[in-house]
């Protein structure tokens with residue numbers, strides 16, 4: 001008798017997706033940490049091997065459908081299309097004057113729903129890349145995910161709640177198996193998705209928040225730690241994104257490895273952080289207004305060109321308030337080692353697209369912390385971590401830092417920025433990988 005054997009079960013591996021949901025563009029990196037010998041992170045290029053890794057973060061409403069990512073970017077020019085930029089910040093800081101809505105969402109859908117659907121679209125893009133990777137190695141992926149948040153700590157607060165709801169609802173929809181958003185979704189379907197995910201997730205915030213969310217400022221440190229170019233020492237990192245500025249101070253500590261008889265980077269310590277709007281978007285708004293342009297999208301990426309023609313008078317105070325974020329991070333960090341001479345060798349990481357704007361860069365490199373009597377920081381060449389695949393354009397480095405750190409997910413899970421005076425250490429010791437029946441609740445079991 002010919003009995004058909006079921007195909008042998010494929011081995012399972014946990015893959016961690018780092019979601020850097022941005023105000024202007026989002027970035028995705030996933031990490032396969034299942035093999036102890038070769039743990040690797042992969043930059044996702046959703047638009048083909050040679051395509052961009054940046055996913056436009058806007059949503060467009062056109063002809064009774066909502067569009068996301070590249071498709072939204074293409075359709076933003078269509079006459080009568082409604083464009084929703086900067087949703088990430090608008091959803092989390094609804095009362096912030098910089099981000100007042102010019103365009104109202106379709107009836108029955110809120111700004112928070114649009115942001116949540118954008119995150120779902122990112123999970124789908126990341127999920128597809130992970131499926132392809134898993135198929136090439138013949139294993140069954142189990143997906144965990146962590147999203148970056150532009151807040152200094154993981155203490156409770158309104159913005160944090162908004163971000164938690166975004167990822168929890170999006171993940172719930174993904175797990176349920178919803179339609180792909182890459183080619184757009186009818187408004188009526190989007191409305192149903194908004195309602196069903198809101199009622200499934202509710203308004204409460206569960207305990208495992210730290211496994212799903214990580215401050216963006218903290219996430220960017222992992223790059224510094226893993227990059228062979230970056231030596232041990234004291235660092236400041238400032239990420240001027242489109243919507244917010246995130247800054248922190250940290251030290252990479254080296255220890256003597258007795259086994260190999262060498263000094264090597266062993267752990268890093270967080271000293272203090274600050275994160276809040278404004279970012280480059282606010283600058284773009286001022287420039288757009290001064291030049292009589294309809295919105296900030298006309299200015300994004302071309303700030304230097306506009307500012308060379310004319311520097312609107314309200315730009316200077318705005319640059320000051322971006323700079324104040326680093327100054328606040330310093331104020332949080334300094335009490336932990338209140339000896340000014342110990343801070344003089346601090347070096348600076350410039351992260352995020354906003355740091356490419358000359359006026360902003362000059363502000364940080366020329367004047368940094370002058371009020372605190374520190375000399376200007378030397379800017380660090382970040383190099384490339386040896387366990388990251390897919391970066392080939394050196395120009396893009398600063399933009400993938402946060403997503404790379406987020407791809408470490410569970411290995412970062414216990415991290416919190418300290419309120420107490422002692423700096424918190426992050427050790428390079430890898431956590432034990434969990435067995436299938438020990439998986440935390442945010443691991444997707446049934447895709």
Ligand SMILES: Nc1ncnc2c1ncn2[C@@H]1O[C@H](COP(=O)(O)OP(=O)(O)OP(=O)(O)O)[C@@H](O)[C@H]1O
Pocket residue numbers: 021022023024025026057088240241242243244245279280281284299300301302303351352353354355356357399
């Ligand atoms: N050459 C450039 N490449 C990318 N961004 C640039 C460049 N020059 C200026 N920018 C500005 O940097 C911003 C994008 O930075 P980035 O991608 O770090 O932001 P984001 O991650 O979308 O925002 P956030 O982190 O605040 O949510 C753009 O809005 C643009 O104004």
Ligand SMILES: [Mg+2]
Pocket residue numbers: 020021022023241242352402
């Ligand atoms: Mg960013």
